[in-house]
Amino acid sequence: MWVGSQAVFERPGKPLEIAEFVTPDPRPDEMVVRVDLAGVCGTDAHRLAGDIPAPDVPISIGHEAVGTVVALGSGLATDRAGEPLEVGSRVYWTPGGPCGRCRECTMHIYGCSRMRYPLPADEPNPATYKQYAMLDVIIPVFRVPDEVSNEAVIAFGCALPTAVSAHSRAGAIRSGDTVVVQGSGPVGLAITLLAALSPAQRVIVIGAPRRRLDRASALGATDLISIEETTPAARRERVLDLTDGRGADVVFEAAGRLEAFTEGIPLLARRGRYVVTGLYSGSGTVPFNPVVINNRNLTIVGSLYSSPEMTYRALQLVARHGDRLDFAALVDRRFALEQTEEAIATAVRGEATKAVLDMSLASAAR
Numbered sequence: 001m002w003v004g005s006q007a008v009f010e011r012p013g014k015p016l017e018i019a020e021f022v023t024p025d026p027r028p029d030e031m032v033v034r035v036d037l038a039g040v041c042g043t044d045a046h047r048l049a050g051d052i053p054a055p056d057v058p059i060s061i062g063h064e065a066v067g068t069v070v071a072l073g074s075g076l077a078t079d080r081a082g083e084p085l086e087v088g089s090r091v092y093w094t095p096g097g098p099c100g101r102c103r104e105c106t107m108h109i110y111g112c113s114r115m116r117y118p119l120p121a122d123e124p125n126p127a128t129y130k131q132y133a134m135l136d137v138i139i140p141v142f143r144v145p146d147e148v149s150n151e152a153v154i155a156f157g158c159a160l161p162t163a164v165s166a167h168s169r170a171g172a173i174r175s176g177d178t179v180v181v182q183g184s185g186p187v188g189l190a191i192t193l194l195a196a197l198s199p200a201q202r203v204i205v206i207g208a209p210r211r212r213l214d215r216a217s218a219l220g221a222t223d224l225i226s227i228e229e230t231t232p233a234a235r236r237e238r239v240l241d242l243t244d245g246r247g248a249d250v251v252f253e254a255a256g257r258l259e260a261f262t263e264g265i266p267l268l269a270r271r272g273r274y275v276v277t278g279l280y281s282g283s284g285t286v287p288f289n290p291v292v293i294n295n296r297n298l299t300i301v302g303s304l305y306s307s308p309e310m311t312y313r314a315l316q317l318v319a320r321h322g323d324r325l326d327f328a329a330l331v332d333r334r335f336a337l338e339q340t341e342e343a344i345a346t347a348v349r350g351e352a353t354k355a356v357l358d359m360s361l362a363s364a365a366r
């Protein structure tokens with residue numbers, strides 16, 4: 001068994017508790033993984049703020065990690081893609097695993113109806129703000145290739161599978177197309193990366209602060225529009241200027257703000273496609289005239305949930321491009337497990353491109 005700490009969330013307004021937890025030996029279809037780096041994500045802030053329905057019982061949190069296998073059940077010899085695993089293998093995983101047996105799973109509909117998430121804190125589980133995680137057989141877990149660093153894998157966190165999903169929902173981007181990305185947080189940057197790897201002619205990123213726009217540029221954005229220095233009208237004018245008055249073929253919303261929707265639809269060219277990626281919590285409405293959907297032949301799609309496939313594809317992207325594009329440089333703030341709350345606050349204030357919990361710091365602080 002393994003004795004370590006974990007962050008426990010009870011309810012909004014109550015500080016996270018860092019509590020000791022004893023992880024037992026794995027059963028045949030489980031593995032115990034020592035968390036090395038856990039990514040801090042905007043979703044955690046929404047959880048703490050109460051934007052997401054509160055759980056019935058205290059839960060473990062954190063859903064992005066790379067770690068090292070410390071014990072492997074007798075029935076497990078490979079990851080979910082068939083790569084061999086052994087004690088000492090580095091792995092990347094997503095805590096929520098689709099059951100594979102419900103109607104949604106059978107029909108390949110995103111969002112398993114029996115997903116075990118969030119995870120009660122009093123049971124061994126695959127959450128990531130902890131020193132030792134227990135992964136059972138349904139968890140999408142993939143071996144990290146030896147030449148790929150932990151930092152490169154965690155740099156985009158869940159934003160990369162989210163972006164892979166969003167691009168798959170958007171459909172093909174063709175030569176000559178213009179893509180607009182609203183937002184330059186991790187999801188916006190990951191979508192920018194994929195758009196830049198496509199044959200798109202232009203990849204226009206609308207966001208802030210300058211540091212993140214510079215990252216977008218390094219990942220392949222062709223044009224940057226600072227949201228701090230422009231009005232919505234000026235941004236639309238700029239997009240029209242850059243597209244000879246046509247507008248964008250694909251607009252990705254990765255801003256997580258309702259106003260982005262109102263601003264984004266008029267950026268579309270005729271037959272344009274709008275992909276909602278960042279709006280998933282909170283409440284509110286926006287004025288919207290649906291006639292434009294028909295008269296301009298628009299497509300508006302949502303893209304919530306990423307599947308094990310997207311986690312796998314994201315890891316392949318890191319293996320192929322992580323070094324060349326220096327993904328690891330996105331990780332610019334590190335915190336100990338005891339500083340989880342501060343790490344989340346730092347990410348919310350936009351002070352980090354990617355904040356991580358580094359568990360080697362956690363044990364040093366103890």
Ligand SMILES: [Zn+2]
Binds near residue numbers: 040041043158
């Ligand atoms: Zn995340």
Ligand SMILES: [Zn+2]
Binds near residue numbers: 098115
């Ligand atoms: Zn299912």
